[in-house]
Amino acid sequence: MENLLRPVIVIGGSVLITLAVGWATDRLLCKADARDHDTPLWGLLRRGRVPYQLVLCAALLRGSYDQAKLLERHQAGIGRTLTLVLIGSAAWLVIRIAAAVVETTYSRYARAHRDPARVRRVRTQVELIMRVVSAIVIVVAIAAMLLTFPAMRAAGASLLASAGILGIVAGVAAQSTLSNMFAGLQIAFGDMVRIGDTVVVDGEWGTVEEITLTFLTVRTWDERRITMPVSYFTSKPFENWSRGTPQMTGIVYWHLDHSAPVEAMREKLRDILRQCPAWDGRAYGLVVTDSTPTTIQVRALVTAKDADDIWTVRVTVREQMITWLMAEHAYALPRVNTSEAVLPPQRLPSRDGASLRKDHDLPRTRRS
Incomplete structure (x- = not known):
């Protein structure tokens, strides 16, 4: 009877405790x-209740299993298993506690600082x-x-003795992996790119979604x-539109006929921007930047508070300006002219008094 009650008391008591x-x-x-709504620490620590209970149970069973006298032939193996569970659950608990402390610190910093760039840098x-820890x-x-x-x-001494050789071999074999790890640390503390930054990489425009020690994900x-x-980000150039202040200036181009009403387009641009919520009101402008034998190049400058808004402003200005030109000034759109060209004035008489033929007597056409 005692041989049955003792393991039940030991195991059941450990579980109940x-x-x-x-x-x-x-x-x-x-x-x-x-009681304290300002800090999320206590709520985050509750995520560690499962490893916490595993640590308690494994520690209690490891300390009292000898008294149970159950499966004595396998006592060493069971004790080692409990030790492995204790070590693994303790490591799990340490990671959860560290994550709770770090997340709480970041939350306080994010509430205290309103600069989005600094907050994204600290988040990265x-x-x-946390990944390193x-x-x-x-x-x-x-x-x-x-x-x-x-x-x-027993093999520890030999492993330490060959650590130098193994280190050299591992360094050569994992050269790219190690370089990525050091590059990840350089990105994190060098403030080159942060989570949430808008970047252009290999012609692709997107937002940095995740940064690890070895890779970076752009959405x-x-x-x-x-x-x-x-x-890649430490060895090749890339565009970071969120570097410094998030404010941006955008450009919209049109290729129009030489008869385009530039002054009226300036007034229309002002009206479009006043009705566009994404425009930050800092500046705008419209000028003719180039001229070819068939068209002129008109450029509009607009501003916005960040990369997302500048995209919205650009597409809005481009679409509404083209719609307005088609409805009010269709002649300003690029076209192929087949009518008679405007010719120079009538030529002067020659020395002998004979008048030359008028230029308008020579019908000419131009194609553009």
Whole structure:
């Protein structure tokens, strides 16, 4: 009877203590979260209740399993299994606690600073720091698990002795991976590109969606995702439209006939912008920038507060100006002329008094 009750008491008691302590801790965190709404720390710490209970249960069972005297022939194996569970759950708990602390710090910084560029920079750094911390904790946990096996402890000396050679071989074999990792750290702390920045890479316009230690994801305007190694951004030029202030100046071009009403177009541009919510009101302008034998090039400058709004302003101005020209000044659109050209004035008489023929007597046409 004692041989049956003892394992039930040990295992059942460990489970009950774990559930009771876990429930009490969760209640305390809920009360703290309800009392302090300004910080999300307590709510984020509740995400670690599962690894927290695993740590408690594994620790209690590991400390009291010897008293259960159950499956004594496999006692060493069961004890090692509980040790592995304890190490793994402890690493999981450490990662959850670190994530809660880092996320709380970022939330406070985001509320205190209204500059979107600085907030995106800190967000990029925070995410990369969390990835580094998680990687370090996982590596340490795996190393601790391996050291629980006697064979691995005996092989430790030989592993350390050959660490130099292995390091050289690994460095050569993983050269591209290591370069991407260092490039990721350089991007995070060098403030080259941040999550949420609008960039143009290889002719593709999009927004930086994710940055890791090895790759970067850009979401294009048509919802495609372009995944690139982070070393690209440290070795090749790219456009970052969000660098510095997010305000932007956009350009709209038209190729029109020489008879286009430029002054009327300036007034129409002003009317279009006043009705466009995306225009920030800073500046606008319309000038003729080039002329060819058949057309003139008209350029409009518009401004907006960020890259998304400048796109909206440009397409709005382009569409409404073309619609207005077609309805009110159709002659201003590019066309092929087949009518008689305007000729120079009548020629002067020759020295002998004979008049030359008038130019309008010579019908000419031009094609453009």
